[in-house]
Amino acid sequence: MLKHDDHVAVGVSGGKDSLSLLHILVKLENRYPNSKITAISVDEGIKGYREEALLIARKACEQLGVRQVVVTYNDLFGTTIDEMSEMELQQTPCSYCGVLRRKAINKAAAMIGATKIATAHNLDDEVQTLLLNMLHGDSWRAMRSSPMLRDPRGKFLPRIKPLCEIPEKEVVLYAYLNGFDFQSVACPHGHEALRNDVRNFLNQMEQKHPGTKFTLQRTTEKLRELLAGSAEVSQLNECAKCGDPTPHEVCEACLMLDAIPA
Numbered sequence: 001m002l003k004h005d006d007h008v009a010v011g012v013s014g015g016k017d018s019l020s021l022l023h024i025l026v027k028l029e030n031r032y033p034n035s036k037i038t039a040i041s042v043d044e045g046i047k048g049y050r051e052e053a054l055l056i057a058r059k060a061c062e063q064l065g066v067r068q069v070v071v072t073y074n075d076l077f078g079t080t081i082d083e084m085s086e087m088e089l090q091q092t093p094c095s096y097c098g099v100l101r102r103k104a105i106n107k108a109a110a111m112i113g114a115t116k117i118a119t120a121h122n123l124d125d126e127v128q129t130l131l132l133n134m135l136h137g138d139s140w141r142a143m144r145s146s147p148m149l150r151d152p153r154g155k156f157l158p159r160i161k162p163l164c165e166i167p168e169k170e171v172v173l174y175a176y177l178n179g180f181d182f183q184s185v186a187c188p189h190g191h192e193a194l195r196n197d198v199r200n201f202l203n204q205m206e207q208k209h210p211g212t213k214f215t216l217q218r219t220t221e222k223l224r225e226l227l228a229g230s231a232e233v234s235q236l237n238e239c240a241k242c243g244d245p246t247p248h249e250v251c252e253a254c255l256m257l258d259a260i261p262a
């Protein structure tokens with residue numbers, strides 16, 4: 001996933017996953033003098049929630065000697081998640097937030113000249129998203145969202161998920177053992193009903209049949225290898241509006257932003 005001279009833009013929210021990832025990457029980076037790390041924090045505009053996390057992220061960056069860049073939805077998109085939650089939109093604020101966060105991190109990473117984008121999705125996140133995409137009937141997306149997303153033409157920044165094989169429990173343990181101060185309050189907008197059901201289902205399965213999450217992850221990796229040559233999985237276009245990578249003509253973020261009343 002990493003090269004000795006990478007400039008890695010790490011998404012750092014202030015939660016246990018991203019603080020653990022930052023910590024691990026900084027340890028690695030110390031061994032490679034030509035590498036560089038910049039933390040990207042996104043302020044979605046969620047009152048009473050994001051301020052605390054941003055402060056935690058800032059302190060962690062100061063302690064580790066990492067430069068932190070903060071980008072806000074308000075500056076980038078002219079609105080906030082709090083505002084969006086008041087609007088009559090087709091999808092939940094969480095759906096908007098996920099797509100816009102990815103776009104915000106893309107923009108920040110391009111701005112600072114990064115060579116890779118790293119996010120802290122763990123094994124649980126990955127298999128939950130996999131099942132969610134399948135339950136939504138979006139099978140191509142399930143096959144596309146690989147932990148190491150590369151564009152063979154080199155137009156778009158590669159995205160990596162170094163913690164994709166680490167169960168959430170182990171990330172929590174790492175954060176506790178290292179004494180990280182991390183945000184433990186859940187987002188006030190976080191009511192993704194289907195994801196909660198999928199999370200519970202997977203945890204029950206894992207408890208009764210240990211290894212379930214790994215098996216799902218491994219099976220998907222095999223399917224991705226098999227499907228790697230097919231256009232539906234590998235084709236990435238430049239969004240006609242913003243130039244970001246998308247399997248469609250216009251990217252999801254642009255479609256969402258168009259749907260927001262001015």
Ligand SMILES: [Zn+2]
Nearest residue numbers: 239242251254
């Ligand atoms: Zn776009």
